Amino acid sequence: MNTERGYEELLDEAYQLPNGHAKLELLEEAARIADSLGEVDAGYEIRGEIVETATFSGYPRKALVAFSWQLGQYDKNPEEYYDYPLLWSYKWIVDNLLCFPEIERAQIDNLLEDMRRRYQEHGYNDRTYWYYRFTLALQSGELDEAGQFLQQLRPMERDGMSDCEACEQNEFVEYYMRLGDDEQLLDAAQPILAKKMTCAEIPHLTISKVLLPLHRQGRQQEADKYQKQGYRLIKDNHDFLRCVGEQIGYLTVTDPFKGLELFEKHISWTAEHEDPLDNMLFHGYAAALFRRLAEEQVNFNVKLPSFYPYPEHATDVSRLAAQYSEMALETARKLDKRNHNQYYVTYIQALPR
Numbered sequence: 393m394n395t396e397r398g399y400e401e402l403l404d405e406a407y408q409l410p411n412g413h414a415k416l417e418l419l420e421e422a423a424r425i426a427d428s429l430g431e432v433d434a435g436y437e438i439r440g441e442i443v444e445t446a447t448f449s450g451y452p453r454k455a456l457v458a459f460s461w462q463l464g465q466y467d468k469n470p471e472e473y474y475d476y477p478l479l480w481s482y483k484w485i486v487d488n489l490l491c492f493p494e495i496e497r498a499q500i501d502n503l504l505e506d507m508r509r510r511y512q513e514h515g516y517n518d519r520t521y522w523y524y525r526f527t528l529a530l531q532s533g534e535l536d537e538a539g540q541f542l543q544q545l546r547p548m549e550r551d552g553m554s555d556c557e558a559c560e561q562n563e564f565v566e567y568y569m570r571l572g573d574d575e576q577l578l579d580a581a582q583p584i585l586a587k588k589m590t591c592a593e594i595p596h597l598t599i600s601k602v603l604l605p606l607h608r609q610g611r612q613q614e615a616d617k618y619q620k621q622g623y624r625l626i627k628d629n630h631d632f633l634r635c636v637g638e639q640i641g642y643l644t645v646t647d648p649f650k651g652l653e654l655f656e657k658h659i660s661w662t663a664e665h666e667d668p669l670d671n672m673l674f675h676g677y678a679a680a681l682f683r684r685l686a687e688e689q690v691n692f693n694v695k696l697p698s699f700y701p702y703p704e705h706a707t708d709v710s711r712l713a714a715q716y717s718e719m720a721l722e723t724a725r726k727l728d729k730r731n732h733n734q735y736y737v738t739y740i741q742a743l744p745r
Contacts, residue, residue, distance in 0.1 A: 533735025641744030
């Protein structure tokens with residue numbers, strides 16, 4: 393352990409970096425040094441930074457570990473810590489739990505109820521609870537239940553634990569995308585596309601969802617414009633792996649050779665990305681892309697990452713399609729088994745949407 397550098401120095405260096413692996417490594421080293429020195433309060437604050445950085449860089453498992461440490465420490469000495477950041481980040485943790493098929497639904501529901509209890513104890517209403525009931529149902533493929541929760545939360549008053557309006561609106565766009573309702577999706581996306589609702593991750597997360605609906609409505613020029621605009625926003629942050637996959641899905645239909653360029657640029661992200669759901673969707677879109685490219689009468693030499701187990705597939709896009717499809721379906725089966733449905737297997741088989 394490098395204890396020659398104090399954790400304060402590492403923190404100062406980390407704060408100069410954008411969210412990502414390099415920043416996360418510095419924060420984790422700072423936490424280890426603080427722990428070795430018995431600096432519990434410093435360790436608590438550093439882990440708060442780890443939770444935020446990991447959440448928005450594609451490392452939800454690291455966020456979960458750091459948050460669990462924080463929560464345990466807070467419950468030992470609640471009077472020692474400012475509660476608002478912990479309560480706020482609890483939402484990020486709950487939102488990411490469903491991506492891990494090994495985490496049982498009962499455990500996720502218990503954590504959501506624990507979050508609700510803590511919010512009530514601190515004077516917040518139940519709107520955020522019902523909002524995350526909605527998002528968890530949506531992520532589980534329980535679309536009827538998601539619709540019911542959405543109706544329940546809409547009339548409720550926002551409070552200090554509510555997500556920003558732009559993030560919530562993006563989730564409504566996601567809901568209509570999963571329903572396959574292009575008209576409602578584009579209506580819901582309009583305030584975001586018009587820049588009336590923005591935040592650190594919006595419109596980044598939204599633009600990739602409107603591309604195929606615009607294409608299906610014959611608005612090709614508009615869709616192409618948003619594809620270029622959206623890609624510029626997401627191309628440098630691993631947290632947007634799913635959005636890159638959605639862009640590949642659009643290009644599979646409209647310009648598969650450009651879709652191949654995006655695949656080659658971003659497939660390496662899957663090696664470190666900790667979200668199995670996002671990896672699954674990226675692989676599913678890749679499989680659809682290679683099925684489309686197999687229809688072309690050309691020779692390929694796809695630039696595959698060093699960790700890909702079958703380098704000989706570089707010249708055989710049909711084999712790549714089969715391999716990436718199986719990689720996606722392996723995770724889809726696990727998620728469906730946990731969720732007691734066939735939602736994600738069906739979803740992957742229908743890509744692009």
